[in-house]
Amino acid sequence: KLRARENEAAHSIQAAYRIHASRGFMKAMKLALASQVKRVKAATDIQRLIRGHRGRGEAELRRELQRFRHQAKPLFAKETRFQSLVSDLNDKVEQLQRKITVDGAEERSLTLELEKTLQIKTKYHDSSRITGTPQRYLTQYLQVQLADQLRAKRTEIALDDRAYETLTTSLNDAQKQLRAVRRELEPLTEGVIKKTRENRVKRLQDKVRHERRAAITIQKIFRGFRVRAAVREGGNCWIPMVSPDNGRPYYYNALTGATRWHRPLAMDIFGDQFAVPLTESIEVPAPATNNVDQPPHSHRSFSDRQSTSGDRQHSSSCNWYEAFDDMIQAPYYFNSQTEEYQWDKPDAIDNAYFTDSQTSRKRKEWLEEQLQDPEGLIASTQIRLPVLGQWERRVDALTEYIIFYHPPTGVIKASLSPRSVHASLGDTTMNSRRSARSIGTSRSLHWQYRYGYEYDANGKLVTSSRSESRPIWTEHTDPDNGMTYYYNILTNEYRWEKPEDFDVSYEAFASGRSASSSARKWFEMAHEKVNDDGSSSLTTRSSKSRILGKKWVELVDRETQNTYYYNEVTGESRWSLSPRSARDTSDTEDQISLALFTQVKQLRESPVPYSSRDQHMSWLEAAITEKDWVKADAIVQQIFIREQSQVVTERKAREEEERLSASSSNGIIQATSDLTPSTWIEYRDESSGAMYYYNQETGETSWSQPSIAASQWQEMQDSNGTTYYYNPVTGETTWSKPDS
Secondary structure, three states: OHHHHHHHHHHHHHHHHHHHHOOOOOOOHHHHHHHHHHHHHHHHHHHHHHHOOOOOHHHHHHHHHHHHHHHHHHHHHHHHHHHHHHHHHHHHHHHHHHHHHHHHHHHHHHOOOOOOOOHHOEEEEEEOOOOOOOOEEEHHHHHHHHHHHHHHEHHHHHHHHHHHHHHHHHHHHHHHHHHHHHHHHHHHHHOHHHHHHHHHHHHHHHHHHHHHHHHHHHHHHHHHHHHHHOOOOOOEEEEEEOOOOOOEEEEOOOOOEEEEOOOHHHHHHHHHOOOOEEEOOOOOOOOOOOOOOOOOOOOOHHHHHHHHHHOHHHHHHHHHHEEEEEOOOEEEEEOOOOOOEEOOOOOOOHHHHHHHHHHHHHHHHHHHHHHOOOOHHHHEEEOOOOEEEEEEEEOOOOOEEEEEEOOOEEEEEEEOHHHHHHOOOOOOOOOOOHHHHHHHHHOOOOHHHHEEEEEEOOEEEEEOOOOOOOOEEEEEEEEOOOOOOEOOHHHHHHOOOOOOOOOOOOHHHOOOOHHHHHHHHHHHHOOOOOOOOOOOOHOOOOEEEEOOOOEEEEEEOOOOOOEEEEEOOOOOOEEEOHHHHOOOOOOOOOOOOOHHHHHHHHHHHOOOOOOOHHHHHHHHHHHHOOOHHHHHHHHHHHHHHHHHHHHHHHHHHHHHHHHHHHHHOOOEEEOOOOOOOOOOEEEEOOOHHHHHEEOOOOOOOOOOOOOOOOHHEEEEEEOOOOOEEOOOOOEEEOOOOOOO
16 A cells, blocks of 8 residues: 555656646747747848838839939030030140240240340341341341330230130139039939938938937926926915915915915925014014024924914014015015015004004005095105115105005005016016026025125125125225225115215115115206206206216216216216226217317317307307217317417417517618508618518518518418418418419
8 A cells, every 4th residue: 555655646746747847848838939939020020121121212212213314414415515615725725825835935035135135235236036037137226126026025925824814714614613513413323322322311310310309308398397387486485374264274475476275396396485474573673693504584384383373373573574576676575464565664663553454454544545636645745765666665744654656557556566566677577487497596685785694705605704794885996097986786886986875784775765875866867857958957057076087077966966977078977987987988980089079178168269260169069969070070170270370370469569569769660551561561670771571470571572462371280280371361271382
């Protein structure tokens, strides 16, 4: 029994092993067969693809050859025509070149023989140049004949050179056209196969690349849409609020006015955090004590704020949130209870005695009552700086309520959102989607000044370590003229006198109530006013203080004692003048040049009276008004000539009067009656007793009585040293010397 059981077990083991081995073998065979089938199928597919690719390529080649066969016929005809033209022109060029070579050798031989003939001294000389056979000729005759032959030969050579250049140009053009035809004919003959194959490869490559770019673009657009949809709203402006209807929390963006039931995904992508409510001390802002690595808008999470909101839910100051608008460079405040915006810090007294709802209701009721007479409301309120885009921030003197007025549309509001201000400035980016690059956007100078931050040497935003607040105005010295000027870092203004608010703090400057802000607003309003004649009323009532460069002067308004800057050349007025603009001496086509303006200024400030000067000056002013600078320069030079002539005339008259008074005892006979009065005077020489004549205009002397016509014109020079002639009797001037 034991052996039977052993045999049975052995048979079972052998059967199980054989079954296992058979199954493994069959599995391996099936895998091998499947692999073989896959290889065959892959080879078949590869062969089919290759054969199909090659077959389509060959078919395309046959179609191209058939199509180009008809196009090649006119090109062959054109090639034959150009080839014959090139051959003819080439033969003519070679013949002319050989002729020029022979004529050049002949010209050199003639030159040598002529030089030899000119050097000999004998009366006769032998030469074969005249008749072709050696004969004896007179040397002078031979010289003349050889010179004529040399001149004719050189003329012939010059004509041949010109003809050679013309033929060469024609040959080059014909060869160029022949090469162009052959280049065009080449792809239609032996190059058609190569060109077709290259075009096919390029077309297939472009198709694959285009499909790849299209797939990438589709993926990029879809992924970008998913990201932009999540980061559409502005950051660091989200406020957690509670719906009054069902008590469900939601999120509100104080910048764009967007609302979300769920936490915005952009806050997680960009690391944005919720805005923090103002502290109890509203009038005096707390110093920046945040972590140096985080800006002041790094606040606690919504869950942390919910744990402490129960202790402050009745405090009105907790409903106000402060944010900073980088575009307008000004802070604004949002009330989460009334959903109102303010651009001034909330009043601590109102918040102490009234709730936000009560204050808002009182202001709205007052505004509804005042809107019955809008014109009276605008007349009774005053503008408070700074202006918010096209919106005017106005305050009522009696109630101190602030309203917002839009002059273009006449709209009056009690609350003005940043979105409305941006829309008035034509900004369409309020609803635009943020990009990932906005994470590295640097903070503006206004933001840094307001919250006490600055960038270190590594470009990292840190808390300012200064013991004193950063200055807004800085003092500098112009290296060219050594004058002191002052620069405003926040507004980029340049002033050449020390501002009254040189040491002003940022809070006072940002409120728009500083001395420089008020003066700048005065200049903007006064600069727009003009007189009846079109001139600026501001310039006419100002006096010159000092000169800044070649074109600019500093003017002081007599009424307000405010200083501004005026360009005497262009008539431009500015509130801010940089040192670079003050040093500018360049001229433009539509403006008078600095040299011409200097001459006109001299004529206006230092006039020399003469007849018809007023008419000449009116011509000059008209030419300047018409911007005809050439005409204006000619009139200026003419006026200078007349003024110099007048100065010379007056000077000589004074000298003559002095001479007459000094020589009254020396025997002046008389002014000759037949001479021009006050021009020539007759004198007696004391040593010889002879009579001579003296011209009191020119200082000339003459022993003989001069003629009247010759004595009228005087030779003079202008400021450039150019000589001209002046007639003191008629007042005429001329550049050419008159006939006597």
